[in-house]
Structure formats: C-alpha cells, structure tokens
Amino acid sequence: MDERRHPLKPNQLPRWSLIAVTAPPTAFLLVFYVWPFATLIANGFNAGSLSDTFGRSATWRVLWFTVWQAAASTTLTLVIGLAPTWAVSRFSFPGRRALLSMLTAVFVLPTVVVGAAFVALLPGSLDRSIWAILGAHVVFNLAVVVRAVGAVWEKLPADLEHAGATLGASPLQVFLRVTLPLLRPSLAAAASIVFLFTFTSFGVIRVLGTANRATLEVEVWRRATQLGDLGGAAVLTVLQLLVLGVLVAWTSLVQRRTTHVLDMDESSSRQFPKGKERWVVGAAVGVTLMLVTAPLLALVERSLRGDDGYSLVAWQSLDNNEIRPGLRLNVDPLGALTNSVVTALLATILAVVIGGAAVISITTLGRTGRWLDTGLMLPLGTSAVTIGFGMLITFDTPPFDWRASWWLVPVGHGLVAVPFVVRTALGVLRSVDLDLRAAAATLGASPVRAWRATTLPFLLRPLATGAGLAAAISLGEFGATSFLSRSGSETLPIAIERLLGRTGRIFQAQAFALSTILAIATIVIVMLVDVGDSRGE
C-alpha cells in the first residue's frame, strides 16, 4: 500500500529512530562504495581517457556484444523459465522445494566452477559457441524468473482464469489474455534483474568466451589489471553504470504503468496435477531438473577422474597437503572451507544489519528512500575491480590504512549481499497494512511499540531469507575477493581457482572436489532457509 494515500500518519516513527536506521546503511555505502569509487574515477576519468576510449573501435564492439548477449540471455531465460515457474507456482508435487533450492544454489555458485563443468558437458562443437554463453546464463538465472515471477503467479486469483475459460477461451488464449498481462510487472522485474546479471557477466564470459567476446565488465578488468589503463577502466565502468541506470528507469516505468490492483490470494492455491496436467508438469520439472543438476553432477564426476578411469585420490588428499614426499598441494581445503564459513557468517551479519536498517529506512522515508534503495543496488552494477582498486588508493593513509585488512573481504561480500537482503524484505514490508499500525496507535501504543508489534514480525521472515541468500552469495563470491590483497584468509573459490591454475591431474580433481563441497554447502544453506520459510506459511 502506498503511504502517500495516508495524509495522516499517526504512526510515524520518531525522528531519532529514523536517523538510527538511516545512518548505518548510508555511512556503509558512502565509506565502502561511494568514496573508493569516486577516488578511482577522479584518478582515471579525464578528457584524454574519454576520447581514447570512445575513439577505439573495440569499445563499440564490446558495448554492442554486451548489450545483445544480455538481451538475448534475458529473453531466453524468461521464455525457458515460464514453464517451470508455472509448474512450481500452480502445482504441488514431491521435490518441489528441493527443485527451488537447487535453482537458487546454482544461481549463487561460483561461475568459474560451473562454467568449467558446463564446458565438460557440451559437445565439442558447441563448447566455444555463443550458445554456450547463452545457455550458461539461462541456467544461472532461471532461479530469478522462477522466484520473482512465481511469487506473484502462485497468488493470482484463479477465478479470473476460470472465468476466461468459461467464456470459451482456449488455455493459450487464457494465458495470453489474462495471465500474462497480470504477470507483466513481475516479468519486467525479473527481466531487469537477469539483464543486470548478464550485462555485467564476468566469470561465464571468461570461462566460455573466445577472443572476440568480451563484456564491458571483462574489458574493465582487462584494462585495469592487464594493461594498467586505469583511465579506460574508469570510463567503461561509468558507461556500464549509465546503461544500467537507463534500464532501471525503464523498468520502474513499466512496473508503474502495468501494475494492476488485485486482490491477491493470500493462501497459495497449489494443487496436485491431475490427468494430462501431470505429463506437462512432469516434463517442465524434468527438463528444469536436468538443466540444473547436470552441471552439479559434472562437478562430482570430474572430481573422481584419475589418470585412467576413476579414482578417489582427490577426496582422500583433502586433509593432506603433502600428497607424496616433498610434493605439496599448497592449498588447505579444510582451512579454506573454515575461512569461507567465517567470512560468510560475518558478511551475513553485516548484510542483515545494514540491509534490515535500510529496509526500514527506505519504507519510512518514502520518495527520499528511493535514493538509498538505488544507492545500495549500485555495487551490483559496478565492476569489482574498480571498487577493489578504489579501496586501495582510498584507504591508504594512517589511521585509515585499511589495505589488506582481513575484514575488507567480508565488507566486500556485504556490499554485494545487501541488495539481496533489501530486495527480499522490501516487497514484504511495503505490503504491511498501515491500518494495522494505525489501529495499534489508536489503541494507545507509542509509535515505536506499534511498529514493533505490527511491522517487526513481518520483517523477520524475509530477513531470514535474505540472510540465507547473503550467506550463499558470500560462500561463492569470487570477483571482489580476488581483487583485494589478502594474507591468510583464502576462501574456497580462491583455493579452487588456484588449484585450477596448476599442471597435474590431482590439482584438477581436487579443484572439482572442493567445488562439490562448495555446491553442497550452498544447497544446504538455501534449503535450510526454504524449510524455515515453509514452516511459516
């Protein structure tokens, strides 16, 4: 419900509490994102780097490729995602939750690892074609469509569709004329998220791409790290943010124009499929299951490959750095797992505190809150290398010489995870009935107490979901971590990358064994969160 329709706000939170929830996320954003980013831009952005960058034909080639592959990936993901979304939002079937969890787990797995598994799966003629990139983008982002669109679809009142059918419309007509228009705002939202992720694609492009296929994100990384052209990197980062800014503006326009006021069914009306439906649902679920489990199974398979046939050597050497006398792996798998878990824990706490405060602030501030909302999204559209390098030249003078501080890694993960916490909780909090709070106030509750009694309970569940997502994202985070200088806090994705950088069958097998552990840890976290969610339904 829109707070503007309530000219009287008997239940508005007092000023001090508003400041208390607005200050932490704002300060966090300013110190760890805006300041380093602005320093880097100021360092590299000038007339020379502008004209150099836009005078280069490669810039336009990269921009064109980035845009069209993102548009194609988004369209494909939406089209392919509709069938499983329909199946999981309209029907109950055994394994439904497991399927949702798997989809989400794939979404947060490190791209470097799943990309490699993807190559192993594809027939040789396809593994370097554009289809490999588009396919990987679809598999990675299916969860976005299924979750974002499914959340609306399962609550669409079925009587509208029934009415259409009664009036003689075919199922396809009902879908095109009734269901699709109602889903449009959520489709636009899902599309903009998928576009954001594929537009800024880095890992998939690096693992599956060839020489002429670079996204802006890859080009920023290449300019900054391989060519030492900071100016070019800064210009391209700004260009990337501009394009994404246009996208965000367009989506919110579409959402506002196409939003229908509907009485949503609060209880979901999922049923077991009957008759012919069973085949269609089965096919949709089966294909989706294959898409997401195949790369995961490929990870396991590759961890078992020996010189001839299969071998357990990678798994046996997990806790043993010295595999033969004098021969060391130079990687501590269990230590890396511990580091990853500790980092994920810290990043999650940070993301929930900052994100939770931000959500309260954004909903209370109304229009002004949009600035904070947009600001917290910015790190998702900004190349990790520019933030990493920005931190390097910003936090370089005592008492703010924080370079190589161990806690920069969880802070970096926090920057990436906060938007997920905010997105998860914002929708729920916005729908909290303001009349409830007004009623509480009428009954004599102070604004804070009214808020605590009526709003807080609604906030806890989405925050728990957001926490799970944050933990999973931190576990798999690679980009930001790899650009921060570090000593003694190697995370699992970094250890995996390191193993894959060396010659020898054992390294490769162990990299995939670690990837399997990472995948399982991620799936377990996501499932725990989902189980918690379903208990509350």
Place this chain on the structure above:
Amino acid sequence: MTPPRPLIGVAVLWLTACGGGGREESQSLTLVAYESFPDRSADPANPVVVALDEFTAQTGISVEILIAGDTGTMISKAALTAGNPEGDVMWGIDNSFLSRAVEAEVFDRYEASGIDDLPTEFTDLVPEGEATPVDFGDVCVNYDIAALESDGIVPPSSLADLQQPEYASRLVVENPATSSPGLAFLMATIAEFGDDGWEGYWATLRDNGVLVVDGWSQAYYEEFSLPGGSRPLVVSYGSSPPFEVLYAAEPLTEAPTGVIESTCFRQVEFAGVLRGTDSPNGARRLVDFLVSERFQREIALNLFVFPVDPDVVLDEAFTDYATFPDEPLRLDPQLIEANRADWIDRWTNVVTR
C-alpha cells in the same frame, strides 16, 4: 652446536634494541606476491614458508606474505600505490611487465648481494639494479604424446610447422589480451617472424583452425586432449611435463606430454624493494635472501619456475622431463612495454576477423 632458535631470537632482539640511536626499523616485513605463491595459512609447512621462517630466525625479521592477485593485477596495484606501497618487497614481476614497474617507479634501485654470480642473460635485463631476477621459466607449445601417436601424426618441430594442414584444428592457445602465457606465445611469434611477418602467421593459424580461449586453465584443462579435451597441442610451460609426472594421480614413469623446444619464449621474474617501504634495510636483506641458495633451492617444486642460481641442484623429475631450450625466443622488456597494447589490438583484429 647451534643455539636453540628462541635464544637466537632473544639475542637478535637484544642486539637490535641496543642498536644505537638511528631510526628504528620495523622488525616485520610484508612480501607482496602473486596468487600461486605459497600462502602461510594454507600451507605453513611449505618449504618456501619454512625457508622464510629460517630468514626470520637468522635476522629477527618476520615475513608476512600478502597475495595481491595475478601478476597483471599485482603490478597494476603496485603502480597505483608506488611510493606508498602495500608491503616492503615484491616477488614475481615478469619481464613483460618489468618496464611498466620501472616507469612507475615501483622499486628502489638495489643490487642484491650475490647478483654477480647469476648468468648474464638475467642480469643484463636490469643493468642498473632496477630489480633483482629471481626465477625463470619458458612458455612453449606442449603436445599430448599418445593422442598424436594414435592420429598417426608426427609432433611439429617449429612454430612454422603449426601452419601445416596436418595440425589443422589441433592447437589451442590462450588469448594474449587476458592471459600471461597467451601473451608470451604471441611474443614468441613476434620474435620469430618479426614485426612484418607475425600477423600473416596468425592469419594462417586462424585459417588452420586455431582455438583461442581466455586463460591457461581453460586451454589446458578443458581443451587439451590429455585431461579430456580434443586438441593435442596446447600453449603451456616448459615445466608442464615434469609436473604431469610429479602430480599424476598414480605414479608415472614417463611424461605423457612433450615440449616443442623451438617454440619456447623465456619469461624471467623479478623481486624488488618497494619504494616507500618503512624498512629499506630489512627489505634489502630479504631480497638478498630470495636470491640466496637457501631460498632458490625451494623454487622449482613449490613455485613451478626455475631458480636463477645455476648451482641449485634440481629434482630428478626436472632433469628428466623438463625442457631447457638453449636458445629460447626473447624480446626486449622496453620493446614489450612500448608495444603490448598495440600488438594485442592488432592480434585481435587478425584472429577474430
């Protein structure tokens, strides 16, 4: 008899505490290195770490290892922080990045003790002590012995051979824009065919079905036939065959891969004292230690490159299976720095047309 280590430590502390009125130097150093350098927390018993611990025991100076990313990222960071560095000593800038480091004044000039005993092929690259050579390696075309044999094909013996139809669609290389061995291989072809010949060579390779991938891992582990890909020729290292033997799942008696010696491009890596360090004296002692025999002998097995010290005795696997070309291809570091971006652009235009 040697006194126990704690005693040495105490003695050193006492000596330094009484060490006169000059500016006190910090007794701890940070060694900045690339990502394949052993990490103390990941492997405290790694011989490289143990050697550094011995340095600490001898000098009382502790050494913390700071991983800065791949070599390109590390040098970009160093250039960005020149004069106010993240650490005191840097390990692992290679000859293709050396000029950039020198131009950005990343290092203090310093001639390490013992540097005169090193082969001139290394010391000639840094005539004025711009940095200290510490290790070297070669980037070469590797081949899968069994795969070529089963196809009934003789391994190529030169870069020029790779243009022949029998090697069509059999070679995978890394993109020089994104990969260090990829760039080394491009430079090998520039050194071999000259400024007016290399583009034509690559046009032939392109028409002959060369596959370009982003990085070494993708080329070696996904496309090279040995681990399960389909291409029996790959750009890798001269040290890849011995590591295939050493790190096989089951002990091997023969290397499954071979190296085409005439395709090898020499990479030399350098260490240096970072300009702006708080501990210039300690940093210099650490650089001295890095070129000393004690440290150099741990390099081959743990850093996967070869020591610059010619007196170090290498593990048998290296003497048996590694390739040390007599006349590797090379390019002048200044020429590399001046042309790198242009070469990569030209290469991209030829290969992706």
